[in-house]
Amino acid sequence: LIREGLDPKLKATTYDEFVEEHQEWTNLVDEINNTTIVTHIYGKDFLNHIQQPITIGNKTMTPVVLRDTYEYRDESTTQSNCVKSYIEYKDTCIISLREGKNRITTEFNPRGKNKIMTNVQSRTRFNGVVPEDLQPFIDLLNLKMKESSKEGIYQKHQVIKECRLTGKLENVRQRGRYQLINDDLPF
Numbered sequence: 110l111i112r113e114g115l116d117p118k119l120k121a122t123t124y125d126e127f128v129e130e131h132q133e134w135t136n137l138v139d140e141i142n143n144t145t146i147v148t149h150i151y152g153k154d155f156l157n158h159i160q161q162p163i164t165i166g167n168k169t170m171t172p173v174v175l176r177d178t179y180e181y182r183d184e185s186t187t188q189s190n191c192v193k194s195y196i197e198y199k200d201t202c203i204i205s206l207r208e209g210k211n212r213i214t215t216e217f218n219p220r221g222k223n224k225i226m227t228n229v230q231s232r233t234r235f236n237g238v239v240p241e242d243l244q245p246f247i248d249l250l251n252l253k254m255k256e257s258s259k260e261g262i263y264q265k266h267q268v269i270k271e272c273r274l275t276g277k278l279e280n281v282r283q284r285g286r287y288q289l290i291n292d293d294l295p296f
Contacts, residue, residue, distance in 0.1 A: 128236075135191040139182070146271045147196045147281065148177045152264035158257055159204065163249050168208065170246045172253075175203040188214050189235045199268045199281050202226060202254075206246055213239055213247065217254055226258040227251075 121127035151174060162171045175181050178196055184205050185193035192214055195201055206213040213231055220227040228251045231239050239247055257263040268281035 131191060135185070135194045138194045139185075144273050146178045146273060147181075148269050148271070149175070149202075150266045150269065151176065151202075152262070152266065155257055155262050155264050158262050159250075159253055163206075163246055165245050165249070168246075170206045170208045170211075170213075170243075172250055173205045173207055175205060184212070184214055187234075188212055188232070190214060190232060192216075197268070197270065197281050199265075202263075202265065204250065204254075206231075206243075206250060213243060215247065215250060219258075224258070226254045226263055228254070 119127065119130055121130050156174055159174060160172050162169045173180075175184055175192075178193075181193045181196045181203065184203070185191065192203055195203060195216070200219055202217040204215045204217065206215060211233075213233055215231045216229045217226040218229050219225065228247070231247045233239055233243075254263065269278055270281050271278050
């Protein structure tokens with residue numbers, strides 16, 4: 110939003126107000142980005158490796174790597190979260206763990222000097238906490254991501270932004286979502 114000349118200031122005084130205001134800002138960012146399509150290009154070996162179903166007991170969840178604007182928007186709408194605003198984060202890898210209509214949205218970022226992809230957050234619908242019975246799926250996905258990073262299977266070749274109005278293509282250079290934002294929220 111700052112990049113677009115807006116000066117975002119949160120006004121929330123309670124957590125519920127923050128959630129509502131956060132959704133409004135997320136929708137505004139999405140509207141600004143509505144004229145572009147962003148595509149994350151991953152290596153085929155990584156996609157084949159990470160998107161294999163994970164079965165624990167009699168339950169199976171399938172990891173789906175989000176790769177373009179439409180998939181990010183779908184995840185955001187289904188989960189009622191702000192992941193659609195992460196689409197231009199070059200170093201972020203978003204994986205949706207799915208079982209039927211149930212989903213867990215996970216965010217991975219490179220950490221440490223070896224840039225190992227590490228789980229930053231895992232959330233259910235409405236940014237809920239992952240229930241204890243589903244945590245083992247997150248643990249196995251985390252292990253697969255760590256292994257794929259260390260073994261060089263994880264590859265994101267580039268992130269491309271295309272303007273739908275002009276057809277102009279450009280590489281996304283923004284690294285990630287961690288920027289200092291000063292807030293004085295009372296919670």
